[in-house]
Amino acid sequence: MEMKDRSPSPAWRCVCLFAVTLAIAAVGATAGADGTSAPRAQGASKPRPVHSKPSAADGAQVDPELICLFDELAQGGTLRKEASEGLREKGSAVVPEILARIAGGDFLLRWDLVNLLGYARDPRAIAELVHRATADAERHVRWRALWALKETDPRGTVAMGLFLKEIDNPDREISHHAVVGLGFFGDLRAVAYLHRALADDDPMWRWEALYNLRTIHDETTSRLVEPILHGGESELIRREVFMVLSNICDANAIELLREAIDDGDPGVRWRAVQGLTRCRDKASYPLLLKLEEQEQNQAVCVALEAALAEL
DSSP states (O other), rough: OOOOOOOOOOOHHHHHHHHHHHHHHHHHHHTTTTTTOOOOOOOOOOOOOOTBBBOTTSSOOHHHHHHHHHHHHHHHHHHHHHHHHHTTTTTGGGHHHHHHHHGOOOHHHHHHHHHHHHHOOGGHHHHHHHHHHHHHHHHHHHHHHHHHHHHHHHOOOHHHHHHHHHTTTTHHHHHHHHHHHHHHHHGGHHHHHHHHHHOOHHHHHHHHHHHHHSSSOOOOHHHHHHGGTTOOOOOOHHHHHHHHHHHHHOHHHHHHHHHHHHHHHHHHHHHHHHHHHHHHHHHHHHHHHHHHOOOOHHHHHHHHHHHHHOO
């Protein structure tokens, strides 16, 4: 017989803990009902209820269940997933407490808190998310902050203005991340900065520039990325170039995509086939038909079948 999981949900766990806290408080109140206070050890701090603290955002008492869930999230381990799900159900109620806590968290906790802000979709979080996207030391937190901003401010009405303010920041890293943020929203004002980043010494900056250029249709990009294909770049960056070309579809981009169907990297061939299909380049049909006769990679074969049917 299948055994059902009878472990309490995170919400019930916190409710029960709060009930215990109240019971302890009630016992303390009864003990002091004669007007005297219970003795305290010399120098001991004033006791406060377990899992209850004022929000740094407004100084008001926060829902104890909420605090309990945040504490469990911070503990990580087996409690992390359930606590995150419980907090997600709270919607925008989590925002003030996240804004009060996020600066002091480790990488994983900051990621979790940024993730929750994305689901909350509360405009109060936009400034903090822009700060995380530009100044957080961990790239996964920065990238998740961009996703959260897209959820909260889909058109970038507020976010793009905040990113623009940081583009000329004297801190080179913050400036770059602000450009990435602006490009993430498809803002043409980021193009010149992203083009410069293509030649940066940091390969991750080059990849981030390419990733964001794929969302901005600018035909000058197709010629600027061409040297990357012949400069001994990493597989990751070469593949990203073809994602960019697939979204530009000018004559130069299509020519580079055609050449790439004979590339030694199946990841490049797959992207080239996808790109020619996306660009609806009917002239490439004979080339794709020839490739289909000799292609061994399964993913490329599937892409070829779809391309030939569509073109």
